[in-house]
Amino acid sequence: MSYAKVLSVGLVGVTGHLVEVEADLSPGLPALVLSGLPDTALHEARDRVRAAITNSGQRWPGQRITVNLLPATLRKTGSAFDLAIATVLLGGAGELALAAFDGVALLGELGLDGTVRPVRGALPMVAAAARAGITRVVVPFGNAEEAAVVPGIEVKAVDTLHRLVAYVRDGEELLDPPAPRAEAPPDGPDLADVAGQALGRRAIEVAAAGGHHIALLGPPGAGKTMLAERLPSILPELDDEAALEVTALHSIAGVLPPGGRLLRRPPFQAPHHTATVQSLVGGGSGLARPGALSLAHRGVLFLDEAAEFTGRSLDALRQPLEMGRVLLRRANGGTEYPARVQLVLAANPCPCAKPAGDAFCECSPQVRRRYLGRLSGPLLDRIDVQVTLTPLGAAELMAVGTPGEPSAVVADRVAKARAAAVARWSARGWRANAEAPGPALREQPWRLPASDTLALRQRLDHGSLSARGFDRIVRMAWTIADLDGRHRPDKEDIAEATQLRTGVSP
Numbered sequence: 164m165s166y167a168k169v170l171s172v173g174l175v176g177v178t179g180h181l182v183e184v185e186a187d188l189s190p191g192l193p194a195l196v197l198s199g200l201p202d203t204a205l206h207e208a209r210d211r212v213r214a215a216i217t218n219s220g221q222r223w224p225g226q227r228i229t230v231n232l233l234p235a236t237l238r239k240t241g242s243a244f245d246l247a248i249a250t251v252l253l254g255g256a257g258e259l260a261l262a263a264f265d266g267v268a269l270l271g272e273l274g275l276d277g278t279v280r281p282v283r284g285a286l287p288m289v290a291a292a293a294r295a296g297i298t299r300v301v302v303p304f305g306n307a308e309e310a311a312v313v314p315g316i317e318v319k320a321v322d323t324l325h326r327l328v329a330y331v332r333d334g335e336e337l338l339d340p341p342a343p344r345a346e347a348p349p350d351g352p353d354l355a356d357v358a359g360q361a362l363g364r365r366a367i368e369v370a371a372a373g374g375h376h377i378a379l380l381g382p383p384g385a386g387k388t389m390l391a392e393r394l395p396s397i398l399p400e401l402d403d404e405a406a407l408e409v410t411a412l413h414s415i416a417g418v419l420p421p422g423g424r425l426l427r428r429p430p431f432q433a434p435h436h437t438a439t440v441q442s443l444v445g446g447g448s449g450l451a452r453p454g455a456l457s458l459a460h461r462g463v464l465f466l467d468e469a470a471e472f473t474g475r476s477l478d479a480l481r482q483p484l485e486m487g488r489v490l491l492r493r494a495n496g497g498t499e500y501p502a503r504v505q506l507v508l509a510a511n512p513c514p515c516a517k518p519a520g521d522a523f524c525e526c527s528p529q530v531r532r533r534y535l536g537r538l539s540g541p542l543l544d545r546i547d548v549q550v551t552l553t554p555l556g557a558a559e560l561m562a563v564g565t566p567g568e569p570s571a572v573v574a575d576r577v578a579k580a581r582a583a584a585v586a587r588w589s590a591r592g593w594r595a596n597a598e599a600p601g602p603a604l605r606e607q608p609w610r611l612p613a614s615d616t617l618a619l620r621q622r623l624d625h626g627s628l629s630a631r632g633f634d635r636i637v638r639m640a641w642t643i644a645d646l647d648g649r650h651r652p653d654k655e656d657i658a659e660a661t662q663l664r665t666g667v668s669p
């Protein structure tokens with residue numbers, strides 16, 4: 164009877180946990196029993212490991228083998244335990260000395276032929292190993308580049324099980340990760356391309372500075388898509404913690420761009436209105452894939468032609484948007500991924516997509532109301548900035564090609580405004596004005612003087628403004644003051660905020 168143990172890492176949501184993989188070999192009918200709450204993928208692991216070991220020219224131990232993954236209470240998904248299972252088996256059978264893997268975590272899926280295949284989520288797995296004090300990991304060569312992004316841990320890679328065996332037995336070298344590539348990722352589109360459109364430019368600047376959700380309404384050709392795509396270009400870079408979280412989510416989805424760097428720019432996701440609910444919110448078998456909502460975490464989720472999304476899709480987005488995270492229900496428990504996004508929604512005012520008042524638009528007022536009404540309950544209610552854009556006039560059109568204010572200049576103002584908001588709210592745990600709850604804004608010391616809010620309060624009394632709308636306007640007014648470097652919003656800020664909310668001055 165013999166016993167062996169190696170380390171691996173399992174993922175729960177975006178968080179990795181060390182997993183001990185132990186093997187016990189005893190005389191008896193040859194069999195391999197896996198235990199420790201394995202899911203279907205782990206049962207498949209049994210067949211892969213067996214084939215990979217024999218096809219790597221190793222002897223399959225003719226004993227009763229029990230492989231146990233600890234802690235038993237941790238739910239384990241995915242195929243990343245294969246390499247550790249194969250290694251511990253060979254170790255337990257006395258075929259491989261495991262001293263070389265003391266305090267080393269092993270990750271990787273095995274192909275039937277003994278190749279070691281990349282897995283999704285290698286980055287958060289390696290980050291967890293580093294946090295747990297592990298100083299060395301062995302990962303699939305296909306994951307080595309992303310694993311090497313994690314500081315404070317040595318990354319070695321293998322392409323085949325045979326290479327791992329040859330390393331232990333014959334002292335052959337493991338592989339090193341490729342050197343990180345120096346070149347910066349290509350920049351996205353710049354605001355300099357947008358001529359005129361003062362209202363639209365101002366709206367996305369305010370949205371960026373306060374972290375406000377924004378709706379861009381207006382006829383085709385008004386520049387809604389163009390503006391939305393430029394929002395990331397004026398948002399501040401992600402801090403270390405956010406960058407690691409965002410990169411981890413992209414790693415779990417298997418969509419990390421090559422280059423071996425943390426994602427530093429806020430992500431931008433623009434799912435098409437025909438996208439499935441699963442691709443929006445996440446799901447799938449094995450290790451659940453984050454959807455567009457989670458891939459946009461700490462960045463922008465852009466719903467273009469928002470009124471064309473199905474009711475089911477819009478419904479599925481509602482709760483995650485409110486909670487800032489997605490709970491995916493699965494056969495054996497739930498998986499949770501973060502999903503704190505800035506929502507940008509673009510929509511035409513009517514289903515025929517002809518400009519309002521256009522001679523060809525024959526949509527009745529009811530049809531038009533119903534069209535946008537689909538958005539109002541679930542989404543529009545949560546959106547601070549709502550502007551209606553008009554296509555460029557003749558004079559502005561002539562100016563197309565003359566560069567507008569570039570993104571870098573706007574981003575600078577946005578960064579300063581964000582810093583002011585952080586200084587004001589950080590003690591309460593809010594990172595942007597959009598996160599400040601309405602009641603807090605109505606209490607001292609933040610309550611604005613009655614003389615400044617008079618017009619708003621009158622509209623509240625007349626019923627032309629809801630209490631929610633009142634809070635949203637005040638919230639935006641703070642952002643406008645922050646952009647202007649003032650300590651408190653004044654009457655003019657409130658007037659501008661009202662315009663960014665309702666299209667009319669109070």
Ligand SMILES: Nc1ncnc2c1ncn2[C@@H]1O[C@H](COP(=O)(O)OP(=O)(O)O)[C@@H](O)[C@H]1O
Nearest residue numbers: 356357358360382383384385386387388389563
């Ligand atoms: N303000 C603008 N400055 C420069 N080009 C513009 C502007 N507005 C619209 N355009 C041009 O019109 C095209 C359509 O704009 P788009 O953003 O797709 O409009 P929408 O999404 O509102 O239908 C753009 O690709 C761009 O070429």
Ligand SMILES: [Mg+2]
Nearest residue numbers: 387388467509
């Ligand atoms: Mg468009």
Ligand SMILES: [Zn+2]
Nearest residue numbers: 513515524526
């Ligand atoms: Zn119409």
